[in-house]
């Protein structure tokens with residue numbers, strides 16, 4: 001048990017007034033929630049004329065995301081508008097029959113059983129990074145967040161295309177993605193909450209340019225994969241679906257692959273960066289993790305089988321995703337009028353499910369703001385309520401990459417922590433940045449010390 005309470009934004013007595021709320025939505029989506037929001041079961045408020053509801057009890061979350069999910073669409077026209085120049089009408093933002101068809105086609109590629117096929121790619125990329133770390137003098141400064149971003153993108157690239165991503169290609173892609181996230185995120189949130197369009201400025205042409213640059217890179221690699229197929233690559237599976245006439249074109253494949261990158265690389269990097277930070281602040285947790293990785297990874301080559309034995313490492317990741325969920329706010333639009341907890345929900349209103357609130361809810365967690373990975377161990381006294389802990393969402397729209405993300409993040413942390421401890425400069429209080437995703441603010445400078 002640790003007494004470490006990681007930083008979180010100041011909680012006000014009530015939801016800010018319209019001007020401060022608009023500012024908060026643009027600056028920091030976590031700062032809008034008052035103290036009471038971490039105790040309440042259901043909430044509603046208005047921004048201009050838009051009615052907004054928050055399902056904040058596990059039963060209400062289950063209702064919105066599972067039992068009556070068909071009434072709560074996540075193809076929200078304004079959000080789709082910001083993302084569709086890049087990923088078209090792909091899984092992440094589609095709805096109805098199109099979504100159903102693509103989800104059914106893609107699910108078999110992401111099952112827990114399928115992870116064995118990708119594990120060697122994952123381990124190879126992590127071990128290459130380990131060698132780079134080992135080739136430099138210890139201690140050495142490191143920008144941990146960019147390091148996790150590049151590692152996460154390289155891992156995903158290897159899985160998707162079956163070949164390495166060069167540093168230059170990473171810098172190019174990461175630059176375009178970062179630009180796209182920044183511009184689209186602004187349009188997304190402002191328009192979603194019904195804020196005036198002038199707050200977003202005229203950003204569509206910048207968005208188009210970034211989208212085209214990313215698409216050109218993917219198009220080249222898909223064409224190359226068609227000529228030169230790589231075994232055990234996701235692109236080969238997608239091309240096989242096209243050859244079986246289940247997908248129509250390379251453009252459709254490109255939309256899905258970029259969608260997977262958009263949804264998967266930053267989220268995994270966030271979780272890893274937060275985990276390194278939390279470990280650095282909690283010597284007892286860090287030591288328990290070191291003991292586990294030393295025992296489990298031992299001297300034999302690492303394989304996917306290790307993941308099942310890395311229970312504490314996995315718990316550290318799970319606890320870091322509880323405290324800092326990469327997607328801290330899930331947005332839905334109500335199709336037909338409904339009633340939840342006796343409250344009428346008009347058609348067209350916004351329904352929010354907020355992992356940031358649920359994961360720190362005082363009625364569902366002991367010491368909700370403390371960093372305590374042991375709560376996720378099988379031996380824990382209480383099992384977390386599955387609808388109060390939803391880092392990957394829940395129901396039919398649950399994250400398709402969740403098994404991949406857990407294998408990837410657990411192996412990354414374990415393999416690197418077997419050889420290195422990462423230390424923050426004294427007195428570091430890590431701040432966050434929250435728009436559509438919740439990431440550490442800045443580069444997260446740390447010192448790597450060989451163990």
Ligand code: HEM
Nearest residue numbers: 092260263264267268326327330391392393399400401405
């Ligand atoms: C730690 C890492 C990750 C986190 C925390 C995460 C979180 C989430 C969440 C919360 C959702 C549901 C959004 C909603 O209901 O509105 C989601 C959906 C999705 N995620 Fe992830 N994700 C992660 C990694 C990945 C990876 C590695 C991939 C793929 C390579 C991926 C692909 C997707 C896709 C395609 C969807 C949309 C699924 C659908 O609507 O059918 N994610 N993710």
